Amino acid sequence: MFGSKGKTRQKQADAIVKALGSPPWLESVSVDETGRAVLVIEADPADTAVAEALRMDAEGKAGLVPGIKTVSTVLTAERKQGAAPAHTHNHAPAGSKGRTELLNLTPSPRRVQKGARLSDEAMQQGAPQRQQGSVAKIPGISRILVVASAKGGVGKSTVSVNLAAALAKTGMKVGLLDADIYGPSIPTMLGTQGAEPKGSANKKLVPVEAHGMKTLSIGYLSDPDAPMIWRGPIVMSAITQMLNDAEWGTPEDPLDVLVIDTPPGTGDAQLTIAQKVPVTAALIVTTPQEVALADVRRGAAMFTKTAVPVIGLVETMSYFQDPAGNKHYLMGHGGGKRMADALGLPLLAEVPMLQAIREGGDTGVPAAIGDEETAKAFHELARKVAIGLDTLETKAPPEIVFED
Numbered sequence: 001m002f003g004s005k006g007k008t009r010q011k012q013a014d015a016i017v018k019a020l021g022s023p024p025w026l027e028s029v030s031v032d033e034t035g036r037a038v039l040v041i042e043a044d045p046a047d048t049a050v051a052e053a054l055r056m057d058a059e060g061k062a063g064l065v066p067g068i069k070t071v072s073t074v075l076t077a078e079r080k081q082g083a084a085p086a087h088t089h090n091h092a093p094a095g096s097k098g099r100t101e102l103l104n105l106t107p108s109p110r111r112v113q114k115g116a117r118l119s120d121e122a123m124q125q126g127a128p129q130r131q132q133g134s135v136a137k138i139p140g141i142s143r144i145l146v147v148a149s150a151k152g153g154v155g156k157s158t159v160s161v162n163l164a165a166a167l168a169k170t171g172m173k174v175g176l177l178d179a180d181i182y183g184p185s186i187p188t189m190l191g192t193q194g195a196e197p198k199g200s201a202n203k204k205l206v207p208v209e210a211h212g213m214k215t216l217s218i219g220y221l222s223d224p225d226a227p228m229i230w231r232g233p234i235v236m237s238a239i240t241q242m243l244n245d246a247e248w249g250t251p252e253d254p255l256d257v258l259v260i261d262t263p264p265g266t267g268d269a270q271l272t273i274a275q276k277v278p279v280t281a282a283l284i285v286t287t288p289q290e291v292a293l294a295d296v297r298r299g300a301a302m303f304t305k306t307a308v309p310v311i312g313l314v315e316t317m318s319y320f321q322d323p324a325g326n327k328h329y330l331m332g333h334g335g336g337k338r339m340a341d342a343l344g345l346p347l348l349a350e351v352p353m354l355q356a357i358r359e360g361g362d363t364g365v366p367a368a369i370g371d372e373e374t375a376k377a378f379h380e381l382a383r384k385v386a387i388g389l390d391t392l393e394t395k396a397p398p399e400i401v402f403e404d
């Protein structure tokens with residue numbers, strides 16, 4: 001029935017169905033020879049928000065199946081009673097002429113049927129969603145990794161600082177940009193409070209050097225005793241300045257990676273960064289509690305929507321190990337793994353709750369450059385992140401285009 005290529009495509013389609021958990025709303029999956037998957041999702045046209053959420057989630061998961069290069073979705077009205085159940089195919093099913101036409105008419109990117117819509121934030125901004133590669137790269141920066149979390153206080157800045165320090169320790173040229181407008185904590189974590197980035201001869205900001213990294217923080221640019229209300233445009237101009245008008249590297253000698261610590265949540269600031277900054281990939285930080293799942297899902301969906309690949313999840317404060325070596329799962333056990341599985345993302349690290357990590361943050365010497373045992377989790381994470389970023393460079397990004 002199928003040739004060997006056809007069999008591969010069928011396997012990929014089956015893998016997508018499996019990755020999505022064979023849901024009843026998935027009418028069909030097809031994969032063509034270029035690695036483009038088309039998902040046909042049945043949704044209630046009256047509930048566009050649900051349809052949109054299903055689509056984003058499904059596309060994110062499908063995009064992670066090996067061999068899949070782009071994912072497009074066709075949203076259809078709900079199946080009438082007695083219609084065929086969900087199945088996979090490499091060709092439009094015989095006898096479903098309307099659907100065949102629909103699939104054949106969509107060599108291009110994702111089509112959103114009338115009724116489906118973008119998020120409220122995107123609508124408010126009135127801007128088309130970003131397509132990967134559409135934001136110009138910054139000369140002097142090879143890759144940008146954003147570290148995000150759905151909620152505040154989960155240990156995102158701690159992961160950002162230690163990951164950046166661990167990457168720098170491997171010999172990579174690393175930058176760390178603190179874009180956390182609500183609580184720029186990176187100067188404290190690096191022991192650079194009060195630093196004032198100087199201007200260079202060619203009127204660029206010179207990043208502050210700390211622990212083998214180049215760093216800039218919104219905290220260096222604002223008075224910590226005079227908290228200001230940061231609004232979208234101001235945030236973006238500060239971040240844009242720190243990104244584009246700073247001496248991170250040169251086109252001949254660029255940074256290998258710039259880690260950006262973003263503000264927690266999925267509001268305007270995060271969406272703007274994902275859309276306007278040439279982000280290579282995102283990393284999501286969470287704690288083990290189950291309650292955060294919906295928030296994390298929303299965060300992952302935001303990146304999917306803006307065509308930013310998420311390379312994985314990091315669970316932090318996973319457990320406390322007593323002096324006898326017993327592990328105590330104070331915040332629950334396995335939440336990060338379950339969440340990663342539910343989102344179809346790899347869990348890249350489970351960082352323990354350690355006094356040395358907290359103290360490292362408070363004293364300005366990241367634990368990742370400290371003693372071997374404490375630093376281990378971050379070094380392992382850095383290794384996986386470096387591999388993840390390299391892998392992305394050889395894989396075509398998902399293709400996303402919205403219809404008017």
Ligand SMILES: Nc1ncnc2c1ncn2[C@@H]1O[C@H](COP(=O)(O)OP(=O)(O)OP(=O)(O)O)[C@@H](O)[C@H]1O
Nearest residue numbers: 152153154155156157158183352353354357358361
């Ligand atoms: N693995 C860990 N072990 C011990 N303490 C930790 C760990 N991770 C984070 N902490 C501590 O928890 C507190 C919050 O961490 P952090 O500031 O990194 O969170 P955040 O998510 O960046 O917060 P915010 O939302 O304010 O940006 C800090 O005091 C930090 O030292």
